[in-house]
Amino acid sequence: MHDLLQHHAGIAVTVLPAQSIDRFRIEVVEGLATLGDLKRRDALSLGVQRLGGADDDLHVERIADLSRRLGVPLLAQNDVHLHASERRSVQDVLTCIRLGCVIETAGRRLWPNDERGLRNGASMKARFPVHSDALARSL
Numbered sequence: 001m002h003d004l005l006q007h008h009a010g011i012a013v014t015v016l017p018a019q020s021i022d023r024f025r026i027e028v029v030e031g032l033a034t035l036g037d038l039k040r041r042d043a044l045s046l047g048v049q050r051l052g053g054a055d056d057d058l059h060v061e062r063i064a065d066l067s068r069r070l071g072v073p074l075l076a077q078n079d080v081h082l083h084a085s086e087r088r089s090v091q092d093v094l095t096c097i098r099l100g101c102v103i104e105t106a107g108r109r110l111w112p113n114d115e116r117g118l119r120n121g122a123s124m125k126a127r128f129p130v131h132s133d134a135l136a137r138s139l
Contacts, residue, residue, distance in 0.1 A: 013038055014075050016047035017063050045075035048134055050127045052115035064131060074134035076127070078119050085114035 013035065038044040048063045050056045067074045082091045092110050096102055099109055119127070121139065128135050 011038075012043045012045065014045045014047040014077070015072075016049070016077075017066070039072060042073070044072055045137060046070070046072045047077050048074050048128070048131065049077055049079050050115070051079060052113045060128075060131070064134075073137055074131055076124055076131060076134040076138045078124070079116045080118055081111065081116040082114070083118050085117045088114040088117075091116075 015035075035044055046063060046067045048060055048067075050060060053059070064074060082088055088111075092103060092106070095110055096106050099106065101109070103110075121135075124135055124138070125132075
């Protein structure tokens with residue numbers, strides 16, 4: 001962290017909240033105190049993702065609320081792990097290699113869907129229709 005704070009010219013930092021936003025709130029508030037200069041230079045963003053979960057809407061709105069309260073802009077992003085959804089099987093195999101297991105026994109250690117692929121601007125716009133500012137920041 002010290003190196004980042006000392007050599008941050010030209011760097012943009014995105015803080016990505018965990019799925020458990022309530023616990024994360026405390027960590028963000030404490031962490032922003034050390035990233036104050038990045039915030040002043042508009043080089044700090046709060047990342048927001050939609051990963052196809054049942055609570056995506058609630059999660060996005062909680063992060064948007066946190067963004068407003070902290071004065072840190074949102075940045076729309078996707079948790080990219082594959083370049084095309086039809087290649088998900090390759091990602092699953094790589095995950096199994098990393099974990100030392102086989103597909104048949106991997107179970108919940110694999111992603112539950114193929115939402116973690118690269119997306120074009122139109123697809124991202126459809127995922128974040130209410131947060132065009134967050135989408136514009138990511139582009």
